[in-house]
Amino acid sequence: MTSLTDQLLVLCLLLNFAVVGTSRLGFSVRAVAAQGVILGVLPALVHPFTLHLAAIVVGIIAVKGVAIPLFIGKAIRKAEIQREFEPFIGYIPSLVLGAIFTALAFVFAEKLPLAPEHEGLLFVPASIATLMCGFLILMGRRKAISQVIGYLLLENGIFVFGLLLAEAMPAMVEAGALLDLLVGIFVMGIVINHISREFSSLDTSRLSALRED
Numbered sequence: 001m002t003s004l005t006d007q008l009l010v011l012c013l014l015l016n017f018a019v020v021g022t023s024r025l026g027f028s029v030r031a032v033a034a035q036g037v038i039l040g041v042l043p044a045l046v047h048p049f050t051l052h053l054a055a056i057v058v059g060i061i062a063v064k065g066v067a068i069p070l071f072i073g074k075a076i077r078k079a080e081i082q083r084e085f086e087p088f089i090g091y092i093p094s095l096v097l098g099a100i101f102t103a104l105a106f107v108f109a110e111k112l113p114l115a116p117e118h119e120g121l122l123f124v125p126a127s128i129a130t131l132m133c134g135f136l137i138l139m140g141r142r143k144a145i146s147q148v149i150g151y152l153l154l155e156n157g158i159f160v161f162g163l164l165l166a167e168a169m170p171a172m173v174e175a176g177a178l179l180d181l182l183v184g185i186f187v188m189g190i191v192i193n194h195i196s197r198e199f200s201s202l203d204t205s206r207l208s209a210l211r212e213d
Contacts, residue, residue: 005046009160015038021094028149029149032149032153033066033068040065072145081145084142089141094137101133105124109128131153134152137153138154
């Protein structure tokens with residue numbers, strides 16, 4: 001199981017690079033959806049099977065892998081945008097920074113005083129690397145939808161780290177994490193809708209042009 005979980009976490013890291021290095025919003029959404037499915041499968045590989053665990057796995061895949069990507073895809077089609085043009089941080093520099101952050105995540109994870117059963121696993125470096133890639137997209141992209149995708153990567157990184165603590169997390173905390181994610185996405189959807197309606201653009205850099213009357 002450890003080998004399989006490590007392979008899935010490596011795939012998550014590769015999907016981080018796919019999101020960081022592309023201008024195509026539809027492709028980014030599909031990559032985040034694939035990452036959500038992978039994260040949904042991971043708890044079943046880490047913990048003994050129970051009906052409660054099965055419900056959590058189904059819920060995570062339904063929310064992260066299906067519902068949220070469909071919601072963002074609908075926003076992209078409604079806004080009629082396909083690509084992120086002229087980001088604050090170019091795509092090649094973003095890939096370089098993503099690679100640096102990933103390498104630093106592995107270095108930092110080796111310095112942490114982890115429990116013996118967690119040593120040598122990729123959960124911590126994968127979590128930190130995904131968090132940093134999420135921050136990179138939040139800071140380096142102009143489009144509000146791209147920043148929502150960055151937020152999703154950020155949350156995925158938190159989720160990966162939470163898998164190490166899942167045994168200590170009650171069911172209500174797990175459900176609360178999914179609820180917070182849904183609320184955050186819907187709030188961002190409302191913001192995206194208002195930006196598009198008022199300014200005919202989803203470029204968040206234009207918000208700096210606002211002035212008080």
